[in-house]
Amino acid sequence: MFKDKFKAIIIGGSAGSFQVVVRLLAELDEKMDIPIILCLHRLKHVRNGFVEALSIKSKRPIVEPLDKEKIRKGVVYLAPANYHLYVELGNQFAISTDEMVNNSRPAIDLTFDTASYVYKEKALGIILSGANRDGAWGMKRLKERGGYTLVQDPEECTINTMTTAALNITQIDQVLKTDDIIRFLNKELC
Amino acid sequence: MIEDIEINDLRLLTQLVKEKYDYDFSNYAISSFKRRLLRILEIYKFDTFDKLMVKLRNEPSFFKEFLSEITVNVTEMFRDPSMWRELRDKILPTLFQSHESVKIWHAGCSSGEEVYSMAIMLKENGWLDKAKIFATDIDHSILSKAKEGKYAVKNMHELNDKNYFRFGGKSQLSDYYKIEGQNILMDKKLVSNITYMEHNLAGGIAFTKVDLILCRNVLIYFNQNLQNDVFKLLHQSLFNYGYLIVGSKETLVWCDIASKFITVNNEEKIFKKIRD
Structure with a gap:
């Protein structure tokens, strides 16, 4: 139903989201050749190790984009430690050391806001487990711009503050458990 | 609250700033520039973009504040x-x-x-x-x-002291500053x-x-x-x-x-x- 509709999948997560992301990267069909943009809360002073940990089971290459790096299909992008990650016009990323938002840098709200500004109705946003409210506003923006919204089932989340916050302020299109997120994306996007 | 700024408004603003103050922001990265502008609208409680334009046009003294707010000044000692x-x-x-x-x-x-x-x-x-x-x-x-x-004590303890420790300096960062209330003063x-x-x-x-x-x-x-x-x-x-x-x-x-x-x-x- 959504084949070729989306230009990017944008995923936000915090506490309890790591295992879910690992599963997504391992099980999402390789035919889905759009960029996947991850904004996950992480330790600010630890620059290395996260990409490597996520890469173990991933079918796709994972990189932390450099400033103004071109966005390529089939690549997974991870917001670097201690920077906000923006999707910039001209199919590229931009980074920023701007103030923290929701006590976070990278802030999910900002990645979602800028990504949905660029991709509009061709953005697919997913919010996973997490212990603060970051991402809720970004998800609202994404929905307002015509994007498709998906939230991990709060019942399945290790900590459901983030998903609940998103559900509270936006009419989310789908609330799914990890298995079903994978099934849904593999069925609808390929 | 304004949640977004139109590209055309950005253009008008950079034009005005260039003509009146001779600073060229037309090649700033858009996402960040927009974000800084939204921040200014919030700080000064402008409920329309036009109010910012009017202020820039009519109050040259405001431009200094504008310049300070448009640039990102988040930094750390011994970052990386x-x-x-x-x-x-x-x-x-x-x-x-x-x-x-x-x-x-x-x-x-x-x-x-x-x-x-x-x-x-x-x-x-x-x-x-x-x-x-x-x-x-x-x-x-x-x-x-x-x-x-002069920096906030809070930042020194949570950020800079730790960075200095990870850097492996020869002493303590606190040897280089003294605390005065909520701030520290560097030597x-x-x-x-x-x-x-x-x-x-x-x-x-x-x-x-x-x-x-x-x-x-x-x-x-x-x-x-x-x-x-x-x-x-x-x-x-x-x-x-x-x-x-x-x-x-x-x-x-x-x-x-x-x-x-x-x-x-x-x-x-x-x-x-x-x-x-």
Whole structure:
């Protein structure tokens, strides 16, 4: 139903989201050749190790984009430690050391806001487990711009503050458990 | 509250600022620039973009505040400790071995945390008296703050002390400052020999030649056109075999001058100029 509709999948997560992301990267069909943009809360002073940990089971290459790096299909992008990650016009990323938002840098709200500004109705946003409210506003923006919204089932989340916050302020299109997120994306996007 | 700014409004604003104040923001990276503008609207409680335009048009004194708010001034001491170690253990020993005096330029120094980091590191290694440091920024008021060396105690404990520890300095960061209420005051002796100057990287004018430039997390606020120009300026401002260090997620590989540099350390983004 959504084949070729989306230009990017944008995923936000915090506490309890790591295992879910690992599963997504391992099980999402390789035919889905759009960029996947991850904004996950992480330790600010630890620059290395996260990409490597996520890469173990991933079918796709994972990189932390450099400033103004071109966005390529089939690549997974991870917001670097201690920077906000923006999707910039001209199919590229931009980074920023701007103030923290929701006590976070990278802030999910900002990645979602800028990504949905660029991709509009061709953005697919997913919010996973997490212990603060970051991402809720970004998800609202994404929905307002015509994007498709998906939230991990709060019942399945290790900590459901983030998903609940998103559900509270936006009419989310789908609330799914990890298995079903994978099934849904593999069925609808390929 | 305004949640977005139209591209056309951005255009009108950069035009006005260029004509009236001779600052060119037309090549700033859009996402960040928009975000800074939204922040200004919020801080000054402007409920329309037009109110900001009117204020810029009619109150020249407001422009200074605008300039301060439009630039991102979030910085840390010893941010990326591994870069500072590399500088201390590899880059600076080479420079001080071959030079009587080493000239260093902090381009876009903001509130001066990296300038103090540099001064502390130089002092701990007996280099401070042999170094000549220039620290520049587009924003006059942030330069005063840099000179003053007054920072929030909270930041010192949560961020800077820890960075210094990870860097592996020879003493305690607290040996270089004293606490006064909610703030700390850096030891002025550290920076007695440093020249602070107003300078707009986007203005395109080189002012001196140096052996080492730190320009970290500054060019990320520019688009690629402007980055390209500024890298030319930085290249021009370096002696041959001088070093340029940018932020850990920046690179110059796609710029015109890329072939005039070699990568010394890709992880820490340290480049060396090899030809004019």
